[in-house]
Amino acid sequence: MDQWEVHEGVPVMEASHLDRQCKGSSIVRVFRCALSYVLIFALAWVIIGLIAPREVDPDPEAVREYLSFWESFLSYLRTGVVMFLLIGAPTIVIVVVAGIFHRKMEPPIFRAVVTVLILMPAWFLLFSNTVQMLLLQVAAQVLFSTAVMPVPLIPKSESQRVPKG
Template sequence: MDRKSNRGGIPRRIARCVFGYLLVFVVGWLIFAAVGPRELDTASDSFGRLSFGESFLQHLQTGAGMLLLIGLPSLLIALLIGFTGGRTNRAARRVLLAFLLLIPCWPVLFASTGHMLLTQVAVQFVFALWIMPIRLTPEDAETTDETTVVHLGSDDTDEY
């Protein structure tokens, strides 16, 4: 396969990476909004809780803020890892990505509840370990040592 025929694959792989992260992020925060603790009612003098609908919307607004605060830097890290070459195997790259995606999560350490941290870390790990297309640049073969050439099959190429 020549290099010219692979050029159309890079934007598709980037789009798959971005869409995959957004999908995992939205699903994670929808689950958190549905089963997470209800917010305290700020208009009340007592310790009353918001209704489920109001609390759900409050959690979704928090999730939208987290997308800007944590999601965008995470996508940049994922794209950089996806474009870097290297001779590491797929599992090592995924583990490296999983730990690098924890870096943008530091603001959640100061959240009032551990549920937000757990949700965000779960989103980062699910994306890094299962969803992220590990290589964003198409490669036909990769040398793993001096004598062995491994031809990458349909695992690393996105055929649509």
């Protein structure tokens, strides 16, 4: 009961305990946000690997032969890992920084702004050899920012004291 005190007949949580609780929940929310983005990104690249055209065999002796389905699938997954470094990591940084500094925008406006911002790292997929890469990556970015991303990322502490129950 040391974290609670009675103020004007109402049990309230002490500010120091509330600060520790908010910091912990903020870190958990940021971690969950990043993890959910990684899962959506990975799912998008699995789908790309399944539906994109099979890749041409890179062996110079093979004349216009295509890789088997599984070899092509694994090739797309390897490409997905590289794309995570080029698209996914900057997206997570953008989302976390925007979430930390977001204070006055309404959630729908904030989601729209973040959607535009996180589409920027995917610009070079405009030059990819298959349209599936671009469309599915853009769909993953939009899905994350409009439906999955927690808003606000870092909850504001409404007051120093929170009534119990």
